[in-house]
Amino acid sequence: MTDFSQGRTNVPMGGSQAPGAQTVSGSRGLEFAEPLIFEMHHEGRTGVDLPDVPVSDARLNGMRRQGPVGLPGLSEPQVVRHYTRLSQKNYGIDSGFYPLGSCTMKHNPRLGEKAARMAGLGDLHPLQPFSTVQGALELVDTLAHWIKTLCGMPAVAMSPAAGAHGELCGMMAIKAAIEDRGEAATRTRVLVPDSAHGTNPATAAACGFSVDSIPANDRGRVDVAALKAKLGPDVAGVMLTNPNTCGLFETEILDIADAVHAAGGYFYCDGANFNAIVGRVRPGDLGIDCMHLNLHKTFATPHGGGGPGAGPTVLSDALAPYAPVPYIVHDAKGLRLVERQADAGEGEKPFGRIKGFHGQMGVFIRALVYMMSHGAEGLLQSSTDAVLNANYLRARLGDVMSVPFDGICMHEVLFDDAFLHDTGVTTLDFAKAMIDEGFHPMTMYFPLVVHGALLMEPTESESKETLDGYVATLRALTERAKAGDVQFFKDAPRLTPRRRLDETTAARKPVLRWTPPVEDNA
Amino acid sequence: MSVKYTQDHEWIAVAGDTATVGITDYALAQLGDLVFVEVPEAGRTLSKGDEAAVVESVKAASEVYAPVSGEVTEGNSAIADDPSTVSGDPAGSGWFFKMTLSDPSELDAMMDADAYKAYVDGLD
Numbered sequence: 001m002t003d004f005s006q007g008r009t010n011v012p013m014g015g016s017q018a019p020g021a022q023t024v025s026g027s028r029g030l031e032f033a034e035p036l037i038f039e040m041h042h043e044g045r046t047g048v049d050l051p052d053v054p055v056s057d058a059r060l061n062g063m064r065r066q067g068p069v070g071l072p073g074l075s076e077p078q079v080v081r082h083y084t085r086l087s088q089k090n091y092g093i094d095s096g097f098y099p100l101g102s103c104t105m106k107h108n109p110r111l112g113e114k115a116a117r118m119a120g121l122g123d124l125h126p127l128q129p130f131s132t133v134q135g136a137l138e139l140v141d142t143l144a145h146w147i148k149t150l151c152g153m154p155a156v157a158m159s160p161a162a163g164a165h166g167e168l169c170g171m172m173a174i175k176a177a178i179e180d181r182g183e184a185a186t187r188t189r190v191l192v193p194d195s196a197h198g199t200n201p202a203t204a205a206a207c208g209f210s211v212d213s214i215p216a217n218d219r220g221r222v223d224v225a226a227l228k229a230k231l232g233p234d235v236a237g238v239m240l241t242n243p244n245t246c247g248l249f250e251t252e253i254l255d256i257a258d259a260v261h262a263a264g265g266y267f268y269c270d271g272a273n274f275n276a277i278v279g280r281v282r283p284g285d286l287g288i289d290c291m292h293l294n295l296h297k298t299f300a301t302p303h304g305g306g307g308p309g310a311g312p313t314v315l316s317d318a319l320a321p322y323a324p325v326p327y328i329v330h331d332a333k334g335l336r337l338v339e340r341q342a343d344a345g346e347g348e349k350p351f352g353r354i355k356g357f358h359g360q361m362g363v364f365i366r367a368l369v370y371m372m373s374h375g376a377e378g379l380l381q382s383s384t385d386a387v388l389n390a391n392y393l394r395a396r397l398g399d400v401m402s403v404p405f406d407g408i409c410m411h412e413v414l415f416d417d418a419f420l421h422d423t424g425v426t427t428l429d430f431a432k433a434m435i436d437e438g439f440h441p442m443t444m445y446f447p448l449v450v451h452g453a454l455l456m457e458p459t460e461s462e463s464k465e466t467l468d469g470y471v472a473t474l475r476a477l478t479e480r481a482k483a484g485d486v487q488f489f490k491d492a493p494r495l496t497p498r499r500r501l502d503e504t505t506a507a508r509k510p511v512l513r514w515t516p517p518v519e520d521n522a
Numbered sequence: 523m524s525v526k527y528t529q530d531h532e533w534i535a536v537a538g539d540t541a542t543v544g545i546t547d548y549a550l551a552q553l554g555d556l557v558f559v560e561v562p563e564a565g566r567t568l569s570k571g572d573e574a575a576v577v578e579s580v581k582a583a584s585e586v587y588a589p590v591s592g593e594v595t596e597g598n599s600a601i602a603d604d605p606s607t608v609s610g611d612p613a614g615s616g617w618f619f620k621m622t623l624s625d626p627s628e629l630d631a632m633m634d635a636d637a638y639k640a641y642v643d644g645l646d
Contacts, residue, residue: 508605
């Protein structure tokens, strides 16, 4: 076959084709071997005929291009086919089960897609006068109302672009509050449990805090005694993920909140796992000072394809005054945005602006449609079913795989690799074999609290039939691993367009840019 | 020269009042192939337990902690340039950094080779 390896990771062994499936073209059946678009370049070919552009030194102040831009020459049908084929290679929640833990890969209802495409919403521009976008502002304000109600919190900053950005917003609000108290120089530490999301310590560090990690106890929860021992007048706050990355509810969260507050710190909660508790627990009742929501996880807006997210951050009374601009206010002329710190009202001390415009409108629309079409009872049903599905996997797989922590889990179930002990099969090998069976692997090697983690989050979207098929596959793979068929796992995946990728070389020597092959000019 | 080990899987080889620090075979086996290594600059002062270096594999990112207090005299630029050199010889040319010891008594509580082997056997 043509060597299309330029700019890609090479396959370490066995070639890119499944055994016995070699074809002349490199394609298999109607699964196409698709080159990079640059490799399909044909000099002088274009999709449209354009007149020659006159050469002029006067344009762009004489900044003439020195050489060709290097855009590939293709016809329109070639371009259409190229991107259609790439989209067919993509695996998403619309293709099948996607049990990636801590990611809440749930179905995106088409109703939300329809609403987001309505001309009155889809064609808006963020710089339109307020008088022409009253409906859009009302939509954002209504969504903010739903978020505040679900969280039991008095305020929400809507502009953060995604989860980690929401964390940044929350920690910047904490920092602003501490500066306002005149304690910026002394409160410099943030406590982050091992079972928190990996972005939490990064966010604290980005805000200039030093990070102290708190170990998990043998129940997979925060070691509260260890946390209390580290609290003091130098602690700015604690960042907790609840439910945590072991899929477990932090049962001592009220005690933790009281202890943090008694020590003069603030309590940040990572809300990425909110899907487990929507409608059942209000973060405000748990003593939380700020928490981001991942609208793109919990409230079913496109996610996992690298699409836009939205990470609104709810704030307690203590932190609300520091909410960033812009935010919506009502006055005699209707709704408008406060865009500048200088325009803030009495008692408001916005810490600044963290996003160019006002937030991710397309995601807001989908999230509000999701909330309103479910209603309060429907949202509770969703989170309940998400927990039920995770526990179904735990119950159906727990006897052959290994569950490190006893008891009911929340929206995701964590296994460790003890069940693979002495088989020679690793978590990674096991995951690769799942791909051959048509299942996207779960999250691997995270959280670090357990050895060789396999973290699965089915969400409420999956039917019992899907889960039963998944369970049957994993039970069969487990049996095969325990029977000693190591090579089967080391060779996986066999049935994919590319075999096992060389992740080590890809990370050590990444080739991020295509360059024309030298022999082209020969 | 004596070699001691920490529960976080660093080794420290002491000769007089200077020492060489690296990570153990066990640590390497747990991490898998290293893809990125960051070593401390000479002159950095470390307290026992400080994050001294960073290792990243395809599985995880992790810190290498200072086993004792002291000052870094040299970071191993060879492993930063090519992390695969650690895999070949973690106890030798794959060393991470050299340092002076400000309090040699910190070594007393650390494990020797036999104790570390027993500790690692207990982890599986």
